[in-house]
Amino acid sequence: MSSVLNRFLSYVQVDTQSDPQSTSFPSTEKQRDLSNQLVVELQELGIEDAHLDGHGYVYATIPANSNKENIPVICFCSHVDTSPDVTGANVEPIVHQKWDGADIVLPDDNEQVIKVSEHPDLKNQIGNDIVTASGTTLLGADNKAGVAEIMAAAEILVTDLRIKHGVIKILFTPDEEVGRGTEKVDLVKLAADYGYTVDGEAVGTMEDETFSADGVKITIHGVSTHPGYAIGKLENAIKIAGEILAALPKGSLSPETTEGKEGFIHPGHIGGIQEKVVIDFIIRDFNEAGLHEKEALLKKILDNVMANYPNSKSEFKVTEQYRNMKEILSRHPQVIENAREAMKRSGLNPITRSIRGGTDGSRLSFMGLPCPNIFAGEHAFHSRLEWVSVQDMEKAVEVIVNLAQVWEERS
Structure with a gap:
């Protein structure tokens, strides 16, 4: 051997x-x-x-x-x-x-x-x-x-x-x-x-x-209350997170739809409860400008979804990984x-x-x-x-x- x-x-x-x-x-x-x-x-x-x-x-x-x-x-x-x-x-x-x-x-x-x-x-x-x-x-x-x-x-x-x-x-x-x-x-x-x-x-x-690489952490702070008395009050962070994920591009900008020099936005982990949910994304592109474009798109998706939940809050944190x-x-x-x-x-x-x-x-x-x-x-x-x-x-x-x-x- x-x-x-x-x-x-x-x-x-x-x-x-x-x-x-x-x-x-x-x-x-x-x-x-x-x-x-x-x-x-x-x-x-x-x-x-x-x-x-x-x-x-x-x-x-x-x-x-x-x-x-x-x-x-x-x-x-x-x-x-x-x-x-x-x-x-x-x-x-x-x-x-x-x-x-x-x-x-x-x-x-x-x-x-x-x-x-x-x-x-x-x-x-x-x-x-x-x-x-x-x-x-x-x-x-x-x-x-x-x-x-x-x-x-x-x-x-x-x-x-x-x-x-x-x-x-x-x-x-x-x-x-x-x-x-x-x-x-x-x-x-x-x-x-x-x-x-x-x-x-x-x-x-x-x-x-x-690739050049960044990580993005989106934190959703919803409004939690007893589901039996939630009318007009509950803003479920889990559902908000689901809307964000559903709004991601379907035919592009994902690992399963890209190749060669194409970059992507990829949700890698999600966890939480109705009061708070955290979604971790990785953003990939071969140049830094491409990273910033994808991060801007993700931030726009977040803002558009959050506009429907006036009493909830969100955080959007970008962390540089490598270049x-x-x-x-x-x-x-x-x-x-x-x-x-x-x-x-x-x-x-x-x-x-x-x-x-x-x-x-x-x-x-x-x-x-x-x-x-x-x-x-x-x-x-x-x-x-x-x-x-x-x-x-x-x-x-x-x-x-x-x-x-x-x-x-x-x-």
């Missing part, structure tokens, strides 16, 4: 699901279970400064073994948490060895079928080893594939002294899935010049452009070019593209660490149909190692 597969199978069995409703940091303490395990494994590799800080971040340094001076310090980053959308508890990973090209029926829920017709990247995987969950949980390849790949690459860089490289930093973050993955990262302590998140999809791909990292990466073309070269050396045809989402690299780039996203091999993330190819994970390890060499050679 390869090092990356062995690590991956171990990591996915640790429940690290994050919680968007939590106010603690990290949002769930169980994320530390995997982070502590990673620290131990890094220390066993001889990486003496590996440690978990009080906020749940893992930091580690692989010292340079090159005589060259002024080699940029490169960081490889992945997140330990898994999506709140599907349970990550009691994951049972299954390795489908030498996959034959047939649809994959997951054994614990036969209605969960990974269909070749719906997963076009599977067509390139015949004969490879495919890892899935058993059908009742997500797998956790997002982003434990990336974690395992960085760990396997670290093992190679530490043990094979023929591979020359500069200082390599490792960063494992919590809470990426709830948009808080870089909230408390210490970039001074990290002391890296450039970075790469290992959190992408198909082998050979790299993202240098992401399109293309703005930063365009100023540092060598970060992309070196990654492309590393992929070519691995026998891949590099594909640079946009991602309809975000990574820790989005915020890290604006915090001063230019940080594109390279493939980890994960597919169908945030679902029970999640899968990853062992061979793709092994290729990601190779690319990480090559990247360390390319930066050394070109310095």
